[in-house]
Amino acid sequence: MAKIFITGSADGLGQLAAKSLADQGHQVVLHARNPERGRYAQQKVPGAEHVLLGDLSDIDETKNVADEANALGRFDAVIHNAGVYQASARDIFMVNTIAPFILTCLMQKPGRLIYLSSGMHLQGRANLENFKKDNPRISYSDSKLHVVMLCMAVARKWPDVFANAVDPGWVPTKMGGLGAPDDLQKGYETQVWLAVSEENRGKVSGRYFHHQQEKRYNPQAGDTLLQESFLSRCQDLTGIPFPP
Ligand SMILES: NC(=O)c1ccc[n+]([C@@H]2O[C@H](COP(=O)([O-])OP(=O)(O)OC[C@H]3O[C@@H](n4cnc5c(N)ncnc54)[C@H](OP(=O)(O)O)[C@@H]3O)[C@@H](O)[C@H]2O)c1
Secondary structure (H helix, E strand, C coil), X not given: CCEEEECCCCCHHHHHHHHHHHHCCCEEEEEECCHHHHHXXXXXXXXXXXXXXXXXXXXXXXXXXXXXXXXXXXXCEXXXXXXXXXXXXXXXXXXXXXXXXXXXXXXXXXXXXXXXXXXXXXXXXXXXXXXXXXXXXXXXXXXHHHHHHHHHHHHHHCCCCEEEEECCCCCCCXXXXXXXXXXXXXXXXXXXXXXXXXXXXXXXXXXXXXXXXXXXXXXXXXXXXXXXXXXXXXXXXXXXXXXX
8 A cells, every 4th residue: 555645636637546546545645725625625535544735836835735745754656746727827837847846855755756747848948047936937838848857857866766757648627628638537547557556667767658658758858957957946946955
């Protein structure tokens, strides 16, 4: 039985992954932005053990989520799932780029890390010169490139952790919209598989998956100089260094 933390698990793919893992008997810790969404998450995933609260667009609240997660002990796997698409550039930057960085740095190192990206990251640019707390000029595609870049930096620097990124496809959640053409179940199965599978194919690091198949990712994410600049820009903004 594994202990797994999933950000943004009140709804969508996070909630579905949480349900699937709890149904398999794993210890699941949910996360929601506020108490009301926390109650909703618990209703939807009654098999979960806890729900942690915090708005990931706020740096202090995100730090607090890390503290509360650490108070529960070390996790076997963390799924960085929370994300926004139709939102201000500031929220996209804070929730999609900065929150996974903060939580990765401040939480006790888990055995496995899974970062939710998107096929749209292929069109993203690192755009590091536009990293600003108040007025970032970052697109959704850029932010989804950032999480792949973070994932590949983690995979390179922490050889004792399996860190992988996932493109769930375009699926019918609140974010994807009702008309989204891809299979909803396939949209969360890969994260669940990477979190707990004992298959050798899933116990790898530094890969990008779509429907449990390895896919090519944007080469900017694998550029170690760019990764270092990315980590140092995140550190400048948050005051948090990337731990050794
Ligand atoms: N759906 C797609 O077609 C698609 C495609 C490619 C990639 N993805 C990626 O897959 C992940 C999950 O997406 P989804 O489709 O499941 O989206 P979703 O249905 O909109 O769910 C996103 C989750 O993130 C939470 N969240 C958003 N902003 C937050 C904040 N400031 N603080 C705390 N929690 C916050 C949401 O909370 P609330 O419920 O309270 O809003 C929700 O639980 C995202 O990273 C997304 O970028 C999705």
